[in-house]
Amino acid sequence: MLKEIIDALNERSVLAGWTVRHLLTHGAQVYAVPNQIESQRAVDVERYKIDVLRQTSGPDGAPRMGSGDATLLPGGDVRAAIENAALVAGLVSNPVYTLPEPASLPDVPLIDAALQKDASTATKEMMERIRAAASRNHSVQLTAAECFGEIHTTHLLNSRGIDAEQETTQLNVELVLHSQRGEHEVETFREMSRRQVADLLLEDEIEQSARYTLDLFEAGSPPSWQGSVVLRNEVLAVFVAGDSLGGGVLQTLGSAASKYAKISPWEIGKSVFQSDVKGDPLTIWANRRIPFGTGSNRFDEQGIPAQRVQLIRENELVAFAASQRYADYLNLPATGAFGGVELPPGRVSASTLLAEPYVEIIQFSWFNPDPITGDFATEIRLGYLVENGIRKPFRGGQLVGNYLDALADVRWSAETGFFGNYLGPHTSRFNSLKIAGQDE
Amino acid sequence: MTDLKLPSAMAELRPALVGIVAEGRGQAPYFSVLLSSKHGLQITVDNREERVTERAPSAGTVLSAFDGLTVYERAVSGFGWNEVQQGAHELVRDISFANYTTQNEPQRSGDFATLIQIDPAELSTQEKLDRCRELQSRVKGRDPRIVNAQVRYIESSEHAVFASRQADLAQRVQRVNLFVVVIVAGEDGQVQYDYLSKSGGAGWEVLHFTDEEIQSVVDGAIALLGAERIEPGEYQIIAAPGVSGTICHESFGHGVETDMFLKQRARAAHFIDRTVGSSLVNIFDDPSQPGGYGSYFFDDEGLMASPTQIVEGGIFRRGITDLYSATALNIPRSANGRRQDYSRKAYARMSNTYFGAGTFTLDEMLAQVDHGVYLDKWSSGMEDPQGWGIQVTCHYGHEIKAGRITDRVFAPIGISGYVPDVLQSISAVSTELLLDAGTCGKGHKESVPVASGGSHLLLKARLG
Numbered sequence: 088m089l090k091e092i093i094d095a096l097n098e099r100s101v102l103a104g105w106t107v108r109h110l111l112t113h114g115a116q117v118y119a120v121p122n123q124i125e126s127q128r129a130v131d132v133e134r135y136k137i138d139v140l141r142q143t144s145g146p147d148g149a150p151r152m153g154s155g156d157a158t159l160l161p162g163g164d165v166r167a168a169i170e171n172a173a174l175v176a177g178l179v180s181n182p183v184y185t186l187p188e189p190a191s192l193p194d195v196p197l198i199d200a201a202l203q204k205d206a207s208t209a210t211k212e213m214m215e216r217i218r219a220a221a222s223r224n225h226s227v228q229l230t231a232a233e234c235f236g237e238i239h240t241t242h243l244l245n246s247r248g249i250d251a252e253q254e255t256t257q258l259n260v261e262l263v264l265h266s267q268r269g270e271h272e273v274e275t276f277r278e279m280s281r282r283q284v285a286d287l288l289l290e291d292e293i294e295q296s297a298r299y300t301l302d303l304f305e306a307g308s309p310p311s312w313q314g315s316v317v318l319r320n321e322v323l324a325v326f327v328a329g330d331s332l333g334g335g336v337l338q339t340l341g342s343a344a345s346k347y348a349k350i351s352p353w354e355i356g357k358s359v360f361q362s363d364v365k366g367d368p369l370t371i372w373a374n375r376r377i378p379f380g381t382g383s384n385r386f387d388e389q390g391i392p393a394q395r396v397q398l399i400r401e402n403e404l405v406a407f408a409a410s411q412r413y414a415d416y417l418n419l420p421a422t423g424a425f426g427g428v429e430l431p432p433g434r435v436s437a438s439t440l441l442a443e444p445y446v447e448i449i450q451f452s453w454f455n456p457d458p459i460t461g462d463f464a465t466e467i468r469l470g471y472l473v474e475n476g477i478r479k480p481f482r483g484g485q486l487v488g489n490y491l492d493a494l495a496d497v498r499w500s501a502e503t504g505f506f507g508n509y510l511g512p513h514t515s516r517f518n519s520l521k522i523a524g525q526d527e
Numbered sequence: 528m529t530d531l532k533l534p535s536a537m538a539e540l541r542p543a544l545v546g547i548v549a550e551g552r553g554q555a556p557y558f559s560v561l562l563s564s565k566h567g568l569q570i571t572v573d574n575r576e577e578r579v580t581e582r583a584p585s586a587g588t589v590l591s592a593f594d595g596l597t598v599y600e601r602a603v604s605g606f607g608w609n610e611v612q613q614g615a616h617e618l619v620r621d622i623s624f625a626n627y628t629t630q631n632e633p634q635r636s637g638d639f640a641t642l643i644q645i646d647p648a649e650l651s652t653q654e655k656l657d658r659c660r661e662l663q664s665r666v667k668g669r670d671p672r673i674v675n676a677q678v679r680y681i682e683s684s685e686h687a688v689f690a691s692r693q694a695d696l697a698q699r700v701q702r703v704n705l706f707v708v709v710i711v712a713g714e715d716g717q718v719q720y721d722y723l724s725k726s727g728g729a730g731w732e733v734l735h736f737t738d739e740e741i742q743s744v745v746d747g748a749i750a751l752l753g754a755e756r757i758e759p760g761e762y763q764i765i766a767a768p769g770v771s772g773t774i775c776h777e778s779f780g781h782g783v784e785t786d787m788f789l790k791q792r793a794r795a796a797h798f799i800d801r802t803v804g805s806s807l808v809n810i811f812d813d814p815s816q817p818g819g820y821g822s823y824f825f826d827d828e829g830l831m832a833s834p835t836q837i838v839e840g841g842i843f844r845r846g847i848t849d850l851y852s853a854t855a856l857n858i859p860r861s862a863n864g865r866r867q868d869y870s871r872k873a874y875a876r877m878s879n880t881y882f883g884a885g886t887f888t889l890d891e892m893l894a895q896v897d898h899g900v901y902l903d904k905w906s907s908g909m910e911d912p913q914g915w916g917i918q919v920t921c922h923y924g925h926e927i928k929a930g931r932i933t934d935r936v937f938a939p940i941g942i943s944g945y946v947p948d949v950l951q952s953i954s955a956v957s958t959e960l961l962l963d964a965g966t967c968g969k970g971h972k973e974s975v976p977v978a979s980g981g982s983h984l985l986l987k988a989r990l991g
Contacts, residue, residue, distance in 0.1 A: 112870075114870075116871075116872065118872060120789050120790055120855070121789075121790065121791065123596065123597070124597050125597065125598065125851060126597060126598040126599070126600060126851070126872050127597065127598075127599055127600070128599075128600040128601070128602060128872060129600075129601050129602070130602040130870045131602065131603060131604050132585075132587070132602075132604050132870055133604045133605075134584075134604070154578070154579075154580075155579065156580055156581050157581065158566075158581055158583070158584045160536075160586055160604065160605045161604070161605060161607075162536075162605070162607065174652070175579045175652055178579065178652060178653050178656055179577045179578070179579055179656070180577060181576045181577060182576070228791075230790045230791045230792060231790035231792060259972075263790060263792060265791050265792070265913075270797075272791070272794065272913060273913070273914075274791075274792060274913045274914075311759070347575060347576075348573060348575060348576075348675050348677075348710075349574075349575075349674040349675045349710065349712070349718075350675070350710060350718060350720075351718075352712070352716045352717075352718050361715075361716070452909040452911060452916065452918040453907070453909035453918060455907055455920070457906070457939060459710075459718055459719075459720060460718070460719065460939075462756075462938065462939050463939070464920060464939055464940065464941025464991050465918065465920075465941065466909070466911075466916055466917070466918035466941065466943045468911070468914070468916070482914065482916070483916060483943065483945075484943065484991075485759070485918075485941045485943050485989075485991035487756065487759060487941070487991045521759075523759030523760075523941075523943075523989070523990075523991030524759075525989070
């Protein structure tokens with residue numbers, strides 16, 4: 088069918104360019120409720136995604152560009168789909184842009200061999216590991232778990248000669264640990280996404296989550312706090328790089344599309360901060376080459392090869408993450424999709440960053456700063472006030488502040504970790520963050 | 528005969544489903560087939576560019592076998608008879624099902640479609656694009672501080688066919704959404720934005736913006752250039768209907784999805800027929816509401832839509848269910864078994880969830896506030912059904928002083944607190960009933976279209 092689509096596209100002389108992706112997903116899903124497998128699913132998805140460009144003209148007769156798209160299922164009407172996409176492209180009037188041309192593709196490790204071989208078995212084994220690890224701690228109970236294992240295959244071709252294939256694997260795990268003392272019930276929720284099973288440290292995660300679950304029994308009211316806040320590991324990764332619901336402030340303000348739309352006030356060659364930087368200088372890469380990174384690939388949706396793009400160097404914006412379209416519009420290099428977030432190691436050890444007193448936040452309800460302004464006010468599910476050698480758990484209250492102001496006053500650990508879409512220091516100490524507690 | 532405009536492959540497969548169900552029933556105690564097709568269009572017009580794109584379409588078949596303990600499913604891409612027949616065969620072939628007598632369900636059949644006056648399917652893409660361009664031209668030049676004005680139109684069309692031993696159902700559900708987003712820049716380089724949307728389970732007839740409404744978005748964005756962060760603390764607040772709806776959605780919406788009861792994740796499970804809020808609190812979920820953005824005629828498990836009263840006079844009455852949790856908990860089903868698409872399982876999900884109307888006017892409620900905050904617009908929320916914590920983030924709010932809304936703006940504002948405390952503090956509910964469209968996740972995934980809303984609420988809560 089791919090050949091039929093390409094032949095049909097090449098017959099359409101009205102088109103200025105096209106991209107076709109043949110997308111295949113094969114996956115397995117296992118769902119558990121207490122003491123029971125709730126559901127087992129096998130999933131197959133196949134489709135062809137077609138994007139076309141067509142030269143149009145503006146009111147002054149100047150050349151413009153239109154785009155249209157179509158998705159076909161196997162056996163779908165190829166000619167009708169292309170006809171409709173071309174028709175839509177003829178309606179739209181934008182500044183002219185191009186498609187990427189062929190380039191060599193990097194080898195980026197993206198595949199878990201066991202999952203690739205048998206998604207169903209790999210996914211069930213993951214679920215069994217979760218259930219076994221949870222059963223070792225009799226003070227908590229696994230009340231829900233979901234394991235998804237998927238193999239994604241992409242074959243991309245475009246009118247400029249790109250012909251590229253890639254295969255990736257993806258694992259998504261959710262689990263809930265619950266405990267009860269009398270009428271007092273507590274739970275912790277964990278979710279993780281990785282490309283290979285080896286990067287899911289399930290037993291360690293469950294042991295740690297069990298401790299947090301039991302600490303919730305002792306959790307008191309949130310303190311009002313203005314001062315040092317420590318974030319580590321997964322919660323730090325979410326803070327820096329966003330979560331599965333979408334990218335965060337960096338991805339928005341660091342994108343050429345946002346710059347073109349005048350949403351991003353960032354300027355290349357200037358500091359990304361409006362305030363003085365009191366902490367470590369900020370350096371960030373938008374990296375699609377992180378081995379087994381969930382944002383990694385060999386090429387993106389347009390066929391642009393994976394790159395490790397230095398976005399910010401010592402607080403100064405060096406580049407925007409730019410698709411070919413916005414690279415053409417802003418006369419920038421085309422870097423392709425953003426990918427994962429990478430930070431360099433900090434200068435001090437993690438233990439240095441744990442000088443008391445401080446507040447450590449273990450879990451937010453949902454850390455979702457406004458992607459444009461960076462402002463946030465987010466509820467705390469579990470945190471610790473650490474002072475005088477005592478870690479006192481609390482729940483509730485809100486961490487209040489601004490994402491960029493926070494990054495302007497933070498110290499990073501020399502020790503690093505990999506958390507799916509984030510590679511960098513595993514411990515951070517934000518020197519001046521505010522918690523709206525309940526004693527105000 | 529209702530014209531569902533079913534995709535042709537779906538229409539062609541539909542007659543064969545009786546045989547496929549019968550074959551599945553030969554092995555499994557319960558067997559059903561769902562054909563699901565979702566497609567849509569998104570048009571974006573702003574000061575600098577235009578886009579017309581498909582909404583990521585999905586089309587596939589879900590084959591479900593259930594023995595009272597485990598749901599076994601096969602999700603097949605598309606509606607090819609061979610693939611579906613083979614999938615059904617493979618699904619039941621190697622499973623040793625437990626003995627299970629299915630619940631008695633009424634026989635039900637019919638074809639249903641959203642009532643539409645101006646059907647998006649009858650308008651050309653050119654006409655829709657022109658309507659967006661016309662609206663954008665009404666927004667963009669209203670103030671020199673506007674650096675971009677975006678109009679975003681989203682239409683989604685869902686077709687579903689459900690077949691089981693008791694059901695032969697088909698539906699077309701049409702949803703539309705039109706956003707106006709105004710982005711402004713201050714002299715100091717600060718960028719702010721405000722937005723307004725119109726939506727419904729309807730057609731273009733609900734997508735009209737008045738000049739006053741457009742100006743309110745511009746004014747809102749400009750006011751945000753001077754917004755302050757609120758001093759954290761407990762406040763007397765009046766929640767606008769959209770904010771009320773988000774409070775409702777995150778508290779006694781997610782908190783009463785009965786799959787969460789089964790997973791011991793919902794504290795509400797222990798509060799059936801117990802007081803959870805003030806006597807003014809009535810909460811409903813109603814997928815059958817005409818024109819609702821979260822409406823449908825039957826859920827993804829083939830149950831006919833009908834309203835559920837969740838909280839009555841402050842007393843929690845019942846939750847909303849999917850088939851599995853209702854069976855496991857031995858409770859009556861409600862039509863809330865919904866899937867993101869055919870590739871995902873069904874969970875208990877909300878539809879149109881709202882606080883029931885009260886008897887106060889907004890002016891009467893404002894008169895009761897000496898110093899407080901009017902929460903104009905929500906931006907996000909997150910549930911905590913076990914801890915009964917609440918996180919609702921508001922894009923902005925205005926100060927209330929001596930019973931009047933002032934020009935002082937706070938942004939953003941987070942509402943937090945313990946759900947029963949928040950609901951117990953509700954001391955007045957206004958007469959109007961307005962719902963906002965939204966997308967709801969189960970935790971951090973499984974998106975489905977919903978609406979949330981209600982009335983203005985006067986209550987106390989912690990803001991930060």
